[in-house]
Amino acid sequence: MKVQVLLFAAFREMTGAETLSADLPPASTARDLISHLRTEMGHSRIPPAPAVAVNARHAPLDTPLSDGDEVALIPPVAGG
């Protein structure tokens, strides 16, 4: 299945992309997606457990994903 990944702030800089498309095995979770991004797709600078939103709703990393889901990686930002 394919999921669309949205990246913001530091995660954009780490990956050089605002969006990525990931091809995952069925029944993958958000955590599997992060692992896929870090290893198979070579984005090793993404931390192993970032905050994510699935279809624009904050979700735990064990959330199962479905084909066509949109997963946003929400970076911690502290500047003020």
Place this chain on the structure above:
Amino acid sequence: MTATLTPPELQRYARHLILPEVGIAGQERLRGASVLLIGAGGLGSPAALYLAAAGIGRIGIVDDDVVDATNLQRQILHATGDVGRRKADSARERVTAANPHVEVELHPFRLDSSNALEIFSRYDLVVDGSDNFPTRYLVNDAAVLTGRTVVYGSIQRFEGQCSVFGAPGGPCYRCLFADPPPAGLVPSCAEAGVLGVLPGIIGTLQALEVIKQILGIGESLVGRLLLFDALALRFREIQLPRDPACPACGDEPTIDALIDYQDFCGLSGSQENDDSGDTMQDEIPEISVLDLKERLDRGDSITLVDVREPGEWEMGNLADHGAVHIPMGEVPDRADEIDPESEVVVYCRSGARSAQVAGFLLERGYERVHNMEGGILAWSDEIDSSIPKY
């Protein structure tokens, strides 16, 4: 309750008073309200000015910092002539000039675990315009413990975030970010840069949310995280429900007192302030710029590694002394460009980031690694003043 608005107030707030959503009752609520601003910087500047103009009765400002020339590009509370003054002082002048009806209270020290609960308890609402993770977690926990609502904003480069945390039934900062990021993962404004107008937008949104909270109008950002991208000019919204398992605001919270937030964020004993020249890890060997220069002049073979961002490198660097440029974030992927057999000296602007990189290299098995004490600022002060300080 509150006294009636005086004739000068009726005139000043006339454009509010004709809004049915505000009216005299709403304006009196604003005047009866108190708001605590954490930081009189990029976010605190527009927030303070708009809240003052709107007629908030009492505004508290916590900031221990002094105005620096590099602040002026975005921190519109402070003017050119304020460089070197306490931010709290110039903030009070600007706020009072904007609206003398506002009572301004200064807290010209650093918010910490010993003072946060007492200060928070004296205000209705808190605006988080801080610039570092330890303070963000401190603000969150203090707000949850005192039952205060925090209007959150944060910025980096061209992007910002805004939400309302700690409101009844709503999420808190820890529902989103339970644990702090690894130290060094996220650069500060000094390291990453920030477009000056960006905090103007996010800080103004914070002021808006404060006013809506006080008036009880509209649809607040409680339960929603707003993500702003200035370059694309796009707002995105993430639904953010309260996490029942949250350690701060969950059903069975485990945080019942404030902790050491420097320690919690992996910043051992030192501070993360942008202008800090302190190293973050005591055990990292250091070399002074004078010693380094002497050894370079002697012809010692030293690999100099500049871990700053590209824009910082372009302003001035030690390439003439053979420095290689690997921005901190790229070090994990590019460490193999640094010969493990060689003697390595890492530097950044002030010595904080390079201490982290030096620690990383030491962990990776590099044996002869030093952090250049005081960074390029010290080099500019003591060796070569043609390298600009920033």
